[in-house]
Amino acid sequence: MDHDVIVVGTRAAGAATAMLLARAGLRVLAVDRARFPSDTLSTHQVQVPGIARLGRWGVLDRIAAVTPAVPRVRLDVGAAVLDGRYPAVDGVDALYGPRRTLLDATLVDGARAAGAEVREGFAVDELTRDAEGRVTGIQGRNRGEGRGRGPSTVPITATARLVIGADGKRSTIAEAVGAGAYHVRPPATFACYTYWSGVDLPVGSIYVRPGLTVPAFPTNDGLVMVAVFAPLAEFDRFRADPAAGYLAALDRCGDLGERVRSGVRAEPYRLAPDVPNLFRAAHGPGWALVGDAGIVMDPVAGQGISNAFRDAESLAAAVARGMDAGGRLDEALAGYQRERDAAAWPVFAMTRDLAGLRISTGQRLLLGAIADDPVETSQFLGVLAGAVRYDEYLRAGNVLGRIGGGAVRRLRRVGSPAGVGAAFGCRAKAGPEARDVSAASG
Ligand SMILES: Cc1cc2nc3c(=O)[nH]c(=O)nc-3n(C[C@H](O)[C@H](O)[C@H](O)COP(=O)(O)OP(=O)(O)OC[C@H]3O[C@@H](n4cnc5c(N)ncnc54)[C@H](O)[C@@H]3O)c2cc1C
Structure with missing residues (x-):
């Protein structure tokens, strides 16, 4: 050999x-x-656990020297806004987007x-x-x-x-x-993204609206990457005029559309339907x-x-x-x-749950209940970063403890722990052991 x-x-x-x-x-x-x-x-965006690995492998310095660190992120779901810091993994507490x-x-x-x-x-x-x-x-x-x-x-x-x-x-x-x-699982979304100069974005931002998720993160060369994720079913209509569809999506995200228009688009729109x-x-x-x-x-x-x-x-x-x-x-x-x-x-x-591009009632209650608590906010951002296990975070007891009595009463009709999990979009039973092996290969 x-x-x-x-x-x-x-x-x-x-x-x-x-x-x-x-x-x-x-x-x-x-x-x-x-x-x-x-x-x-x-x-x-390389999430905190990925950045921690780059650090451990000794290759982070070259990247970090020219890429802005993003220790703080703002998650805006309309009804609630979480603004906080990622929990540290092996001493690393920032995402980078090289x-x-x-x-x-x-x-x-x-x-x-x-x-x-x-x-x-x-x-x-x-x-x-x-x-x-x-x-x-x-x-x-x-x-x-x-x-x-x-x-x-x-x-x-x-x-x-x-x-x-x-x-x-x-x-x-x-x-x-x-x-x-x-x-x-069938494909659910498509993405459209590009880069902007002259846009002030001090923190990472993620907007979630019905049928839409928009991450905006700083990257190299003073640019800001802004992506639109929308349902795949809308792709044919969107691709007829990506610029119009993209900016209309940003206009649903607070002042993001306005801020982006005050800058200059630095690269073409890229479409990713696969x-x-x-x-x-x-x-x-x-x-x-x-x-x-x-x-x-x-x-x-x-x-x-x-x-x-x-x-x-x-x-x-x-x-x-x-x-x-x-x-x-x-x-x-x-x-x-x-x-x-x-x-x-x-x-x-x-x-899979995020690709549904919607926030359930349970999730809205949860986010509203934790938004003012920096420790809980950090934990939740840790879930999005893959640093805190999603299934453990959403375990029924944990969720109920977080959302408090009023919300618990609203969820009472849900009843069982599995039902509570479902209300939060967590299909606890469908673990790797429940393999739905398809005949497809390759
Ligand atoms: C629109 C979009 C946005 C994304 N955003 C993010 C994000 O923000 N953060 C994140 O973590 N992930 C993101 N991802 C996912 C990420 O791109 C992939 O998970 C990642 O690139 C996987 O890396 P890889 O090395 O496995 O494969 P790839 O990056 O696809 O690399 C595969 C390599 O194999 C080579 N190759 C293929 N076939 C052959 C061949 N026959 N012979 C020789 N070479 C070959 C290709 O040239 C290529 O260089 C995104 C994906 C998409 C589509």
């Missing part, structure tokens, strides 16, 4: 995984058809510095297998660098004990191995998946990058363990899938 591990895709998930594997002493080849630095269709040009390139450089071989402009076409069907490597092509120069026609192969697909939600690797999908929600099997003979290739969720909650970092860390540890002398790789990978699914489920459940 040429390598211990080949990682396909070198953005949030792949570059982080390659870096951590190389640091563990493994021989790593990481390839991506893109070149870096380059952008991708994604906004880029452009993907910066974030992904920083991780690619980190992977190289750790000893991984990174090949940019290399597109994987297919996998190679041994006689038993175990994946043994990749076959792909170098892509031309100049305009009009397509992929080279000469196929190149490389072999490894493990091929990791970190190649995003439409993963070639997942499709090639037929990775089974589960927890499949937002699947599903888990895929995380491993099989000679392969594993990480990042969006393995679990993809609606971007409305801004969790994908932090999820990718969490799973990169868990997968790299499992692979290092499994490739140790006497280690059992397949068993270690099975442990990775269990750990991944258990950690991702509450985030997936929260995201």
Whole structure:
């Protein structure tokens, strides 16, 4: 074998995984058809737990030097406004929104510095297998660098004990191995976002209105990123005139439309209607998946990058363990899938509820009851950041304690703890154990 591990895709998930594997002493080849630095269709709030991981990995300083920290966020749901600070995770108490040009390139450089071989402009076409069907490597092509120069026609192969697909939600690797999908939910939203200069935005802001969620966060180069998430059913009408639809949405969010119009739009509107929600099997003979290739969720909650970092860390540890002398790789990978699914489920459940783009009566009561309490506000913002588990936060007893007697009486008809959970949008029973495995693959 040429390598211990080949990682396909070198953005949030792949570059982080390659870096951590190389640091563990493994021989790593990481390839991506893109070149870096380059952008991708994604906004880029990295939640506090993701930033804490960047800090732990020693790559945060380069990002933090040029990206505004966002320790404070204002959540405006119309009937209530929460304005507070994120709880700290490993001493980190701020979100950052680095452009993907910066974030992904920083991780690619980190992977190289750790000893991984990174090949940019290399597109994987297919996998190679041994006689038993175990994946043994990749076959792909170098892509031309100049305009009009397509992929080279000469196929190149490389072999490894493990091929990791970190190649995003439409993963070639997942499709090639037929990775089974589960927890499949229909797409619910689309996003439209762009960047503004000359807009004063001292804190991160999230507006929620019926059928609408609008995050606005500062990013690099003095720009502010403002995104609109709306129901997918409205996409055809919206795309006929994105500027009109986008500004009309901002006009429903306090003075945000006015503030944005006082600035200058710095980049084109970007439209993102392809937002699947599903888990895929995380491993099989000679392969594993990480990042969006393995679990993809609606971007409305801004969790994908932090999820990718969490799973990169868990997968790299499992692979290092499994490739140790006497280690059992397949068993270690099975442990990775269990750990991944258990950690991702509450985030997936929260995201699914946020993708409904509505605030229920129970949620309104809760937010109204905690808005004046900085500790409770911080806890709730911790839930949105993925730092506090959604299912635990919404456990019926906790919720009732928070909203107080008057609200409890209004909810009395709900009765059972499960009913209370439902009133808050929490489907406590539908955990990973209740797998609704679909026949779909890839
Ligand atoms: C509109 C939108 C807004 C979002 N906003 C946020 C946010 O604010 N915060 C957040 O945390 N997440 C956000 N996300 C989610 C986030 O973008 C993803 O979760 C994240 O990019 C996943 O990282 P990844 O490395 O798994 O995949 P990707 O970032 O998709 O990277 C996959 C890489 O694989 C490469 N690749 C694919 N196929 C091949 C091949 N055959 N050969 C070689 N290379 C290949 C691609 O070139 C690419 O570089 C958003 C997503 C969208 C769509």
